[in-house]
Amino acid sequence: MIIAKLAGGASNTFADDNSLLRHLGKRTMLHVVGILVDEGIDIYGMHVGGSAGRSVVFDLTSGQLEVRVGGEMIVI
Structure with missing residues (x-):
């Protein structure tokens, strides 16, 4: 049995609000979760x-x- 524990996905506070980099962590984490579920x-x-x-x-x-x-x- 394989299980996953995830950490990360923080916002890039140095990027402009409209920048693609601003929410890169969130988008990456959503993609990773989707793959794991699939x-x-x-x-x-x-x-x-x-x-x-x-x-x-x-x-x-x-x-x-x-x-x-x-x-x-935090311990997961």
Whole structure:
């Protein structure tokens, strides 16, 4: 069984509101979710959107995904 955990998709706050780059993260994330759904891959958890960058650490042994955004850590 394959599952997915997603992180990312933040807005580019440095781009103009009308720029294609402004919402690139959101469009990419919507595309990724669509592909996963089409392929029958369950999305187990996600931390997406917003305007802050993220750092992620994935533990191959436990399957735990640590997402750091701002000063906060979220475990998926």
